Amino acid sequence: MGAERHRRTLAPGETLFREGDGGHEAYVVESGCVEIFTGEQATRRSIARLGRDDIFGEMTLLGGQTRLASAVALETTTLIVVNHDYLEERMQAADPLLRHLLRVVIARNRDNVQRMSNGSGTGDHGASVIDQASASADRQAALHHLRLEQAMATALELGEFQLHLQPIVRLHDHRTAGFEALIRWIRPDGSRVSPGEFIPIAEQSELIYAMGHWIIRESCRHLAELDRRLPGAQPFLSLNLSLRQFDDPQLFPVLESALADTGISPRRLRLEITESMIARDADATLLLLQRCKALGAKLSVDDFGTGYSSLSYLQRLPVDTLKLDRSFISDLDGPPAAARIVGAVARLARELGMETVAEGIETPSQAARCRDLGVDFGQGFHWSPALPLDAAAAYLAQNGQAEP
Structure with a gap:
């Protein structure tokens, strides 16, 4: 997914498309100014002048349509391109009613513009049946989403992503047994984009495929490099898989x-995998996890205790590890209910031949409590945040090795 596919720059006076042309793209003005008009030069009738964040050309997105007006750059202009395939991808993932309503709205707006170009209507580009105040938040969120997705595609090409490793320790001796691989986006100027901001957007698009491939390859490369530097340490590495990656x-x-x-x-x-993934379709998840097991990998259920699935899946799915959600760990110093839940999950896992990991441990008392409740491993800022490779290797050299 090249960056050029998402962006186009026009020189002053350059025509983007003409009335009657076919088209499958809409555009968002990133910078500059575009005039939308009908007719030829002698009879030219201006419909609108559009600036930053304005969108136009959307009525051809559904395919099989011609342009009802022409578009020309009035100054040097940069556009974000939204193509037909991009819209179809999202429409297929949307609720059927939403898809139908979107097509109806586009068709009706198209009719309105056509009447306007024929001389009827007011020609007032600012008039709208949609309340602008209520639409503003949605518009800004959509534009932010679009820009961030484009920036992610470029960041993948330019190598702005890094893999960091957060230690996972054995609670009985506090020695490092493995790591969790976590993706980090660090821009050339040193600024960071939060994973909570860009990962959900990646998961809504095909970017998650390329990003997932990169994480898998980098994870194996990092493990091999740790083995080269520290022969015999043999740490494991946890990788997060999203539901969409299984497609x-x-x-x-x-x-x-x-x-x-x-x-x-x-x-x-x-x-x-997360518990919510299992809840959506346990039978389909079972088939996919069986493929993972056939590969020889171990399987963990992340955020255990936060989903809505039945405990019955634990006896059906080939799971090796349960990762307790951090919400239970943060409550360990409070009412006794959290400790009872943690202890019950640890006992259940042990009876089923599984291991347990407590996420989000931040204090010595939480680590000691989890150990006393029978949890096998811990992870959190009490030991270390996620580290780049060199720092992770140094941490493993100092805190690894010893087995019970």
Whole structure:
């Protein structure tokens, strides 16, 4: 997904499209000014002058339509391109009613513009049946989403993403047993984009496929580098998988090739899925997890205790580890209910032959409480934040090795 696919720059006086042209794209003005008009030069009738954040050309997005007006740049202008495939991808993921309503709205707006170009109507571009105040928040959110997705595509090409490793420690001796791989976006100027901001947007688009491939390859490369620097340490590495990644036909080929290229044993990978993924479709999830197990990887359920699925899936799915959600850990110093839940999950996991990891441990008392309640591993700022490779290797050298 090249950056040029998403952006176009026009010189002053350059025509983007003419009335009667076919088209499958809409545009958002990033900078500059565009005039929308009908007729030829002698009979030219201006409909609107559009500036930053204005969108136009949307009525051809559904395909099979011609332009009802022409568009020309009045000054040097940069546009974000929104193509037909981009819209279709999102419409297919949307509620059917929403898809129908969107098509109706576009068709009716198209009729309105056509009447305007024929001389009827007021020609007042500012008039709208939509309350502008209520639409403003949606508009800004959509533009932010679009810009961030475009920036992510460019960041992948330019290598702005980094893989950081957060230690996972054995609670009985506080030695490092493994790491969780966490993606970080660090721009050339040193500024950071929060994973909570860009990962949900990536998961709504096909960017999650390319990003997922990068994470898998980098994770195996990082493990191989740790082995080279610290022979015998043999830490495991946890990778998060989103629901959409299971739709990627290249997921398992990429996993297999990354393991083969680095010589890493698949048993050192722990593939993490969330409980909510299982709740959506346990039968489909079972088939996919069986493929993961056939590969030789171990499986973890992340954020355990926050979903809505039945405990019955634990006896059906080939799960090796339960990761307790940080909300239970943060409540350990409060009312006794949280400690009872943590202890009950630890006992349940042990009875089922599974291990447990407590996420979000921030204090020595939380670490000690989890250990006393029977939790096997801990993870959190009490030990370390996520670290770049060199710092993770140094941390492992100082805090790794010893086995019970």
